[in-house]
Amino acid sequence: MPASGSVMAQEGRLIYLDHMASTPLDPEVRAAMEPWLDPTQAGNPHSEHPAGWRAMRAIERAREGIAALIGGRPSEIILTSGATEANNLALFGVAQSVEQIIVSAIEHPSVLEPAAALRAGGARVTLLATDTGGRVDLGELERLLAEGPALVSIMAANNEIGTLQSLERIGALCRDHAAIFHSDATQALATEEIDVEAQGIALLSLSGHKLYGPQGIGALYVKGGVALRPLTYGGGQQGGRRAGTLPVALAAGLGAACRLAGERRAADREQLARLRDRLLAALRQGAPTLRRNGAEQEGLPGCLNVTLPGLDAADLLLDLPDLAISTGSACSSTAEAPSHVLRAIGLTAEEAHASLRFGLGRYTTAEEIDWAAERILAALRDRGLAAERAVRHPAAR
Numbered sequence: 406m407p408a409s410g411s412v413m414a415q416e417g418r419l420i421y422l423d424h425m426a427s428t429p430l431d432p433e434v435r436a437a438m439e440p441w442l443d444p445t446q447a448g449n450p451h452s453e454h455p456a457g458w459r460a461m462r463a464i465e466r467a468r469e470g471i472a473a474l475i476g477g478r479p480s481e482i483i484l485t486s487g488a489t490e491a492n493n494l495a496l497f498g499v500a501q502s503v504e505q506i507i508v509s510a511i512e513h514p515s516v517l518e519p520a521a522a523l524r525a526g527g528a529r530v531t532l533l534a535t536d537t538g539g540r541v542d543l544g545e546l547e548r549l550l551a552e553g554p555a556l557v558s559i560m561a562a563n564n565e566i567g568t569l570q571s572l573e574r575i576g577a578l579c580r581d582h583a584a585i586f587h588s589d590a591t592q593a594l595a596t597e598e599i600d601v602e603a604q605g606i607a608l609l610s611l612s613g614h615k616l617y618g619p620q621g622i623g624a625l626y627v628k629g630g631v632a633l634r635p636l637t638y639g640g641g642q643q644g645g646r647r648a649g650t651l652p653v654a655l656a657a658g659l660g661a662a663c664r665l666a667g668e669r670r671a672a673d674r675e676q677l678a679r680l681r682d683r684l685l686a687a688l689r690q691g692a693p694t695l696r697r698n699g700a701e702q703e704g705l706p707g708c709l710n711v712t713l714p715g716l717d718a719a720d721l722l723l724d725l726p727d728l729a730i731s732t733g734s735a736c737s738s739t740a741e742a743p744s745h746v747l748r749a750i751g752l753t754a755e756e757a758h759a760s761l762r763f764g765l766g767r768y769t770t771a772e773e774i775d776w777a778a779e780r781i782l783a784a785l786r787d788r789g790l791a792a793e794r795a796v797r798h799p800a801a802r
């Protein structure tokens with residue numbers, strides 16, 4: 406019988422540990438969406454008749470739920486198709502009103518690529534370096550801010566290594582220099598407290614499917630008074646800032662997901678941190694050369710990114726079809742290039758390719774964690790990268 410015999414007995418399982426890529430729909434969220442999928446609820450929320458007004462009330466309730474989670478006002482919420490669109494809208498929307506754009510080197514591609522496109526169009530764009538834990542260099546930020554009116558885009562939490570930034574301090578620096586602070590909070594909202602007022606955030610992006618809501622919807626918070634140039638033009642919906650018919654069921658789901666996040670995030674945070682520590686301890690015990698990436702103390706509780714020197718992480722995943730884990734960001738996992746985030750925090754290309762990302766979620770159990778650790782260690786032992794299991798002598802009980 407193979408060493409992983411107890412595991413083999415459970416064939417057909419799929420343990421989902423990729424919540425940074427997407428979270429499952431919470432049953433409560435689904436229940437909030439269902440009425441709007443019913444054919445009797447047909448109606449365009451922008452129509453001027455009772456069916457339209459009813460749909461628009463659902464949209465307004467959704468905006469209230471989103472605004473309450475982040476400390477904004479419902480009128481400051483623009484619904485989008487997701488965080489990618491929200492990030493694009495934030496960057497392209499205010500780029501023309503600043504002299505420079507400052508983005509961290511570890512942003513999601515949906516910030517880095519718009520920034521690159523703006524640079525190609527002549528904008529002055531600076532990439533802000535981070536330390537080895539993934540925290541941005543605040544001294545460098547302050548120096549840059551002194552050079553002229555800026556748009557600063559720094560994510561609240563990183564999607565690969567889980568590092569949390571000090572939003573209050575960044576917000577205060579931006580306030581002192583009259584800069585516009587955009588934060589991509591896509592990964593943070595499921596577990597972290599965000600308050601756009603207290604943290605000095607003028608623009609904030611979020612996404613339904615990272616907080617147990619539906620895929621295909623997100624939002625951009627735009628502080629009252631911030632001028633935003635639209636990306637889409639059409640029927641003038643959402644005050645002309647983002648044209649297009651709003652999806653009522655998806656919006657209702659996002660609103661419900663935000664309300665639920667507000668209720669659950671403290672408990673979820675504790676539970677996730679406990680399970681993450683359990684996973685890390687099990688992996689470390691079997692594979693002592695393992696190194697953890699990101700800031701040890703200041704990370705998302707459900708995120709664990711590790712490097713196992715000598716490992717071909719992509720090859721390891723081929724041996725583990727029953728585990729949904731990632732070698733880096735899902736959005737770039739088809740690319741050959743090593744993760745830009747791991748490179749930015751100082752890993753070599755080889756080390757980046759030897760790295761695994763785990764994303765634990767609200768429904769992850771201790772039993773799943775133990776099972777996953779056992780499966781991974783068995784695959785590492787096959788590669789000579791984990792210690793053989795200690796064989797307990799029958800007498801030594």
Ligand code: PMP
Nearest residue numbers: 487488489513564589591592612
């Ligand atoms: N920003 C971050 C930090 C993300 O993790 C993601 C999703 N991987 C996005 C933006 C894009 O979100 P969406 O899938 O809603 O477009």
